Amino acid sequence: PRIEPKPAAMLRRLLLRQARRRHCSSSFSSALPLSSPTFAVFGANTGVGKTLVSAGLAASLLRSHAASPSAVLYLKPLQTGFPADSDAGFLYRRVPALVRPSHAAHLVASIDTLSPAPSVETPSSSREEAAFSYDGEGKAVRKLLACRTLYAWREAVSPHLAAEREGMTVEDAHVRSLLAACLSEGENLGKGEGDVWKLVETAGGVASPGPSGTLQCDLYRHFRLPTILVGDGRLGGISGTLSAYETLLLRGYDVSAVILEDCGLSNDKFLLSYLRNRVPVLVLPPIPEDPSDDLTDWFSESSSVFGLLEDALRSFHLKRIQRLNSMQRKSKDLLWWPFTQHNLVPVDCVTVIDSRCGESFSAYKVKDNKMMMIPQFDACASWWTQGPDSKLQIELARDMGYAAARYGHVMFPENAHEPALRCAELLLGGIGKDWASRVYYSDNGSTAIEIALKMAFRKFSLDRGILLDSDKSITNERNIQLKVLALKGSYHGDTLGAMEAQAPSAYTSFLQQPWYSGRGLFLDPPTVFIRNGTCALSLPQSIQNCHLSPGDKCFPSLADVFCKSRDSSAAADLYSTYISQQLSEYSVSSNIEHIAALIIEPVIQGAGGMHMIDPLFQRVLVHECRDRKIPVIFDEVFTGFWRLGVESASELLGCLPDVACYAKLMTGGIVPLAATVTTEAVFEAFKSDSKLWDGTLVNQLSSLPNVKRVVSLGTLCAIELQAEGSDAGYASLYARSLIQ
Amino acid sequence: PRIEPKPAAMLRRLLLRQARRRHCSSSFSSALPLSSPTFAVFGANTGVGKTLVSAGLAASLLRSHAASPSAVLYLKPLQTGFPADSDAGFLYRRVPALVRPSHAAHLVASIDTLSPAPSVETPSSSREEAAFSYDGEGKAVRKLLACRTLYAWREAVSPHLAAEREGMTVEDAHVRSLLAACLSEGENLGKGEGDVWKLVETAGGVASPGPSGTLQCDLYRHFRLPTILVGDGRLGGISGTLSAYETLLLRGYDVSAVILEDCGLSNDKFLLSYLRNRVPVLVLPPIPEDPSDDLTDWFSESSSVFGLLEDALRSFHLKRIQRLNSMQRKSKDLLWWPFTQHNLVPVDCVTVIDSRCGESFSAYKVKDNKMMMIPQFDACASWWTQGPDSKLQIELARDMGYAAARYGHVMFPENAHEPALRCAELLLGGIGKDWASRVYYSDNGSTAIEIALKMAFRKFSLDRGILLDSDKSITNERNIQLKVLALKGSYHGDTLGAMEAQAPSAYTSFLQQPWYSGRGLFLDPPTVFIRNGTCALSLPQSIQNCHLSPGDKCFPSLADVFCKSRDSSAAADLYSTYISQQLSEYSVSSNIEHIAALIIEPVIQGAGGMHMIDPLFQRVLVHECRDRKIPVIFDEVFTGFWRLGVESASELLGCLPDVACYAKLMTGGIVPLAATVTTEAVFEAFKSDSKLWDGTLVNQLSSLPNVKRVVSLGTLCAIELQAEGSDAGYASLYARSLIQ
Structure with missing residues (x-):
């Protein structure tokens, strides 16, 4: 027929x-x-x-x-x-x-x-x-x-x-x-x-x-x-x-x-x-x-x-x-997927993603024996990047191709190149405006957090006069316990250092990581929730609340929750007292255990369950820490770059960190990249006139014939050879054991 | 004139x-x-x-x-x-x-x-x-x-x-x-x-x-x-x-x-x-x-x-x-460069990299008041990627642009897409041939190592019957100490978990990371060096060497060092005895402290100083661990992908790991990507019929009207809505606290 x-x-x-x-109107949906x-x-x-x-x-x-x-x-x-x-x-x-x-x-x-x-x-x-x-x-x-x-x-x-x-x-x-x-x-x-x-x-x-x-x-x-x-x-x-x-x-x-x-x-x-x-x-x-x-x-x-x-x-x-x-x-x-119990994923539930355009994946499906490409709304938001639209995707792809063609892989230490510098300028003029002056790049949120913790610990140690004496033995060093101050329910990543800064939970159990111990003082934070159009505080048991009036606990709108006038409210006093009390235990035993960093996700705890923390509590926390010279870290991997309607969540909190971590959205999710941005004061804490390096080796190498300069690149050593008139580059020192 | x-x-x-x-002939040098x-x-x-x-x-x-x-x-x-x-x-x-x-x-x-x-x-x-x-x-x-x-x-x-x-x-x-x-x-x-x-x-x-x-x-x-x-x-x-x-x-x-x-x-x-x-x-x-x-x-x-x-x-x-x-x-x-003491880098020593072509950077220099672009030999090798040549750079750039345009950012768990699958096939058919069957992707070498450690620990715990009883309290769990077996001088990255698997050194000092404690049994390895064209063993003090003949310690060529016939030599006995003795201390106190993983850089310890470890020692180590059901991890971030002339250094060692880590060269250094590859037996250790997740919440959500399926995505929870006939995608569950 x-x-x-x-x-x-x-x-x-x-x-x-x-x-x-x-x-x-811009999405195609059949x-x-x-x-x-x-x-x-x-x-x-x-x-x-x-x-x-x-x-x-x-x-x-x-x-x-x-x-x-x-x-x-x-x-x-x-x-x-x-x-x-x-x-x-x-x-x-x-x-x-x-x-x-x-x-x-x-x-x-x-x-x-x-x-x-x-x-x-x-x-x-x-x-x-x-x-x-x-x-x-x-x-x-x-x-x-x-x-x-x-x-x-x-x-x-x-x-x-x-x-x-x-x-x-x-x-x-x-x-x-x-x-x-x-x-x-x-x-x-x-x-x-x-x-x-x-x-x-x-x-x-x-x-x-x-x-x-x-x-x-x-x-x-x-x-x-x-x-x-x-x-x-x-x-x-x-x-x-x-x-x-x-x-x-x-x-x-x-x-x-x-x-x-x-x-x-x-x-x-x-x-x-x-x-x-x-x-x-x-x-x-x-x-x-x-x-x-x-x-x-x-x-x-x-x-x-x-x-x-x-x-x-x-x-x-x-x-x-x-x-x-x-x-x-x-x-x-x-494949071995992250965050997945493979037994719970039947083979026919695997989504085959053929491509992505704008906010939609194009997924391959067989329905009623018919093969189809079906646009599926992109749930990447739950993985912390919001998808760029299709126009931006094309621009990003072009820029990716350009950068890959212009640079390929180049070294970073002691070098400058346009993308690193331009990105630093944009970050410091944006989320780092008015406070930050340095950008440290790494690959992902976890790594950015590990870097932030190292920065904060060094700054704290310097400010408190810990370990200024270089002769102190390793045994003595290890008697000093540095801890973070953090909130229960926070999440900062899955490498061990990032995990240690989180309170114990199902995600830090022995089965997940036997090395986890939880190196922090973890406070129960007050949260904010909305019911019937009204915002209300939910105080944890550990914070006494008999002095709070209904006006201190209920708000007609979210704007009232963020209002700076709450700084003089009874809630502010309550929080301040609670935090001081918690911290007082550490100032007593100060030669052994120290709270050396505050680390919080400003405003929203993402992976921990999408909880909104009372911004007043976080603001008071920041002020109390600053009074005690405890460096403040904001983990903005989730909240950064307009995710909450403002470029940085610190705009909502009304206070600034010493160190902040960014990732994901920085590249539109296209390649892994993270930045730990910080103040000049934190950067200065790392300045010194020598580097922790095997000086003997450097001296030995420097004295070899034709060696112009010896540079220690991290844990490696590179020598620059003296060539006649031209710039012979660095020859890295391979197989040291083989040329003894 | x-x-x-x-x-x-x-x-x-x-x-x-x-x-x-x-x-x-292919490089341009003026x-x-x-x-x-x-x-x-x-x-x-x-x-x-x-x-x-x-x-x-x-x-x-x-x-x-x-x-x-x-x-x-x-x-x-x-x-x-x-x-x-x-x-x-x-x-x-x-x-x-x-x-x-x-x-x-x-x-x-x-x-x-x-x-x-x-x-x-x-x-x-x-x-x-x-x-x-x-x-x-x-x-x-x-x-x-x-x-x-x-x-x-x-x-x-x-x-x-x-x-x-x-x-x-x-x-x-x-x-x-x-x-x-x-x-x-x-x-x-x-x-x-x-x-x-x-x-x-x-x-x-x-x-x-x-x-x-x-x-x-x-x-x-x-x-x-x-x-x-x-x-x-x-x-x-x-x-x-x-x-x-x-x-x-x-x-x-x-x-x-x-x-x-x-x-x-x-x-x-x-x-x-x-x-x-x-x-x-x-x-x-x-x-x-x-x-x-x-x-x-x-x-x-x-x-x-x-x-x-x-x-x-x-x-x-x-x-x-x-x-x-x-x-x-x-x-x-x-900028804040990694591995750099900024005080030691005068402003005029910063190299401005304008671009890269093949093995050379194009660096901007001013000499005798003349501005120039000067080709500089690429020392990236010391940062563990060998530069692709200029033709490959162009192909990589085109492929980068294509992948970015086709996919942008897509989700991975429970999904499949061509590049992830194709890469897995290549890895398992290459470095994983004959032993590996699973690929777990992450962003960098450190992360790949942290993942490998978690895999090995879980496998070990399962094999040894540790924590099969789910009622065991957290207190009991924390009494169990899992350690790695590793070699002094090894390097696996700078996140805390990777650091903990390294022996104490200047790079793990309190000033670098106050949380480092060194969770391992760290052995002094015998090394190989070449002097006057002859290969010789250098044994550490801790290994008695009175029974070794000169033929056991000197070799006419590197091929002899790698020769499998050494398995029956006196050196093999010596190593075996030494390792058994070191491990025996752990089998006695077996209910508290366990050696739960072996982690080594096969053949060459890179960042630790380019030392060549006696391959016989590493082979004996692997066999001794396997006899004791201790999972074996090869860190091939440095040695992988033909770096030592073979696709995987395990070809040189003559033995295979249970888990291996790769990064850097996988993308020609152009974007961060790492893979932890492993056997099906290790993968199986993670299989279960439930997932560590708040089951109550999942049940509550499942019972809501119009909810078709609830999926726990890592630490988040996503619900799939029941929409009439069409594929409404996943709506991630935001602001859980706001909709209470």
């Missing part, structure tokens, strides 16, 4: 329904079917023969004797110069004549235009259909070719210009919705008899603007269709083809094949060699320049190349599906 | 001298002067007017009344179609007529060709010179225009084809050396009277191949000259220009200006808007298509645009120099 494409009016209704369902091979046709430039490739490929697919594909859906989302130029029209008119199978076949070809601009002169009917029969052996195979233009403008210019000049601007979300609807609806074309192949032909080059001005590679990125790149065979075409290829990679596309015309310059040979092991490269015979040539001979000459293209795409599609289908099982077998 | 350019013969000698000095503004002219395509831009800019520069620039050096490194096509010739013939200053001036223009292919028909003299005088007010200003072609081929095709067909292939290193020599020598052109501007015009598009087939953007990358991108004003030109721009960014180039012809399509307006705040975009009047037009009017119309281009480039150059000059001071003021 022949299946009719739905008429355009129905499609438009579908589109409207979809648009209503969308929560956010499933993309994967059973049918679907490819985007991008061009290295305009005029490189995208439509000829689409036509040749469609003819090759329809020519095959096999039932699959039973249909080819050709979509041209954006057409300018219409109707004189109509790529859908070209396929509709030309493909049936190119099909000519060796077997008996019926072909029904159709063409329609969904949304022409008002300026376009169209015939009364927007849909046309024609049937073809081919003689041959065997029972006739039924085939369908549906050619569809989505949006069309009259002028033969870039869609963004045509849209502006002809008054039909289209939002990106609409283009995507209509394309998604066409791709979904296209599934039905092949129902009963075999698969559908779908081709989406873009307009112009890969980065040509769409109607809104969004580059087409960005406009269609939500679908991340595997791509056929039609290369450029002309002079300069190698460059254009490779640049276009890189633009697609920089959007996260997979290029399944490169195909280009032979213009006598052997561009294909070069590209074949350059892209070897990455992308198949195919070459088409020279395209006749004579406009009267109807290209019949050319298509006939090219048919074997289109056959190879079909094979390459078929193989790409199959491998992709096989890989996607194997990923749940393989990941269950090979 | 007029300064003559050196004749070509001298230059060739210079080049040869340089080539002799090069240690490695200094690039920075005092003179130097720009590369790249094209979005061929035929977009690069030479017109070079000519217009040169004329604009020479027209100015100021002494600076006193000279313009125009270099065309690769010219095909020569001598009919000669871009240097175009400038030599046309620029003098375009200069016409309003003041009196003398101009000497010269042209030469350094290395024409044998097939090129050249006039007998390769150098020509012409002098021009301009009337006007004031004392005449002297100016110089030197136009130089480096390599020239006869056929008008891409250099890689011309080179092949005409039999003059040129290695990349030679092109770079000759170009470097010309750029250095060009400094002298302006001596005495003012600066020189230098323009290097590339051939074809940004990614057009050079003579060896290396893309030009890669060929010239060592210089990383700021770039003028000549865009494409034609249909499709927006795409071509932006793709070319991205290709340059993906090589780490800075684009200082985009300039393109107005072809009536407003490409410039779109590009101006798209590149806003990043690159200035300038538009030139339409170029007359009539070949008989000598372009005099066009140049005259364009002169104000070239004036703007000159201003933009001048400003770019000045800002760049200012920034480079400020970086030493700023980094001293803002």
